[in-house]
Amino acid sequence: MAAVLRRGVKLISSGSSQLLSGGCKHGRTSTLCISSSRPSSSKINVELDSSTGIAVMRFQNPLVNSLNLDFLTEICISLEKLELDKSCRGVILTSAQPKIFSAGLDILEMYGKNPEHYAAFWKSVQEIWLKLYGYSKITIAAINGSSPAGGCLIALTADYRIMADNPRYTIGLNETQLGIVAPFWFKDTMLNTVGHRTAELSLQFGLMYTPSDALKINLVDLVVPEEQVLSTATETMTKFLAIPGHAREISKSMMRKPVVDRLLSCRDADIKNFVSFISKDSIQKSLGQYLSMLKQKKS
Numbered sequence: 250m251a252a253v254l255r256r257g258v259k260l261i262s263s264g265s266s267q268l269l270s271g272g273c274k275h276g277r278t279s280t281l282c283i284s285s286s287r288p289s290s291s292k293i294n295v296e297l298d299s300s301t302g303i304a305v306m307r308f309q310n311p312l313v314n315s316l317n318l319d320f321l322t323e324i325c326i327s328l329e330k331l332e333l334d335k336s337c338r339g340v341i342l343t344s345a346q347p348k349i350f351s352a353g354l355d356i357l358e359m360y361g362k363n364p365e366h367y368a369a370f371w372k373s374v375q376e377i378w379l380k381l382y383g384y385s386k387i388t389i390a391a392i393n394g395s396s397p398a399g400g401c402l403i404a405l406t407a408d409y410r411i412m413a414d415n416p417r418y419t420i421g422l423n424e425t426q427l428g429i430v431a432p433f434w435f436k437d438t439m440l441n442t443v444g445h446r447t448a449e450l451s452l453q454f455g456l457m458y459t460p461s462d463a464l465k466i467n468l469v470d471l472v473v474p475e476e477q478v479l480s481t482a483t484e485t486m487t488k489f490l491a492i493p494g495h496a497r498e499i500s501k502s503m504m505r506k507p508v509v510d511r512l513l514s515c516r517d518a519d520i521k522n523f524v525s526f527i528s529k530d531s532i533q534k535s536l537g538q539y540l541s542m543l544k545q546k547k548s
């Protein structure tokens with residue numbers, strides 16, 4: 250559904266969208282997506298400025314934008330709609346939740362569930378990564394809060410990352426801290442951004458970086474005062490938009506296609522691997538302990 254907000258700005262909400270089969274269209278698979286009109290349940294908010302072609306997608310899945318199956322599906326559907334929309338030229342990804350960009354994958358989706366659930370969840374994680382890493386349009390992550398693990402992955406898929414200058418916010422692939430392992434395509438995305446040695450240390454220690462440290466290792470491209478994150482993202486998008494589109498798009502694809510193709514060539518095996526890994530008693534125990542630690546932190 251779309252409603253006009255102010256001149257040239259459309260508010261697009263996917264509402265309680267449903268996927269009829271598989272996941273979003275990319276590479277060899279395709280999906281028919283439908284939307285119902287219940288915007289109140291929407292976990293994202295998209296504003297497309299038709300005068301500039303810039304869409305701002307805000308994540309609003311309380312409390313911490315953790316990436317559960319529904320949320321991932323909704324993001325994927327909206328990205329697909331924007332990709333098909335000729336009036337959209339680039340997408341800024343940001344958060345409507347205070348202090349958090351995204352808490353990463355929803356741990357509750359990987360804990361105490363059955364293998365079928367794990368498989369469906371992992372498929373949706375693959376879908377969002379394939380959609381974003383292979384996205385034809387420009388994407389900029391306006392990182393206005395903490396961004397661990399899967400949250401960092403979402404940011405890493407963007408063409409450019411701008412982070413709020415707040416030392417309380419951290420970003421990184423901290424999977425080992427939970428006793429789990431970032432899969433090869435998380436690793437490849439990190440490696441393509443920060444280089445081999447930094448990725449190796451970062452992944453083994455499960456390091457989380459403050460904005461200034463993230464800038465030093467090129468995990469983010471720019472650190473700006475919090476209130477300027479969105480405006481800087483818009484300015485940066487304008488610079489990207491000044492480049493001839495087809496040349497930029499081919500260059501992006503040239504850099505990323507080998508990594509995308511690697512997952513496409515073994516999606517089912519990757520799902521099987523995940524299900525077998527996450528179902529192990531020792532891994533379930535680690536996740537249970539981590540969840541308890543998160544709860545205790547409060548008290």
Ligand SMILES: CCCCCCCC/C=C\C/C=C/C(=O)SCCNC(=O)CCNC(=O)[C@H](O)C(C)(C)COP(=O)(O)OP(=O)(O)OC[C@H]1O[C@@H](n2cnc3c(N)ncnc32)[C@H](O)[C@@H]1OP(=O)(O)O
Nearest residue numbers: 315352353354355356357395397398399430432523526543
């Ligand atoms: C051999 C190879 C095999 C390969 C197999 C591959 C396996 C790989 C599998 C998975 C990859 C995993 C990727 C991930 O993304 S895992 C998730 C990592 N995320 C985190 O570690 C973040 C944890 N959370 C935090 O650090 C903090 O919550 C915070 C900084 C995000 C926010 O802090 P604060 O504002 O203080 O809020 P609270 O901590 O109080 O949290 C509020 C509320 O939310 C719950 N919560 C937080 N994060 C998550 C999450 N990721 N999933 C689910 N729930 C989360 C938290 O527990 C609180 O809940 P409440 O007590 O009920 O209110």
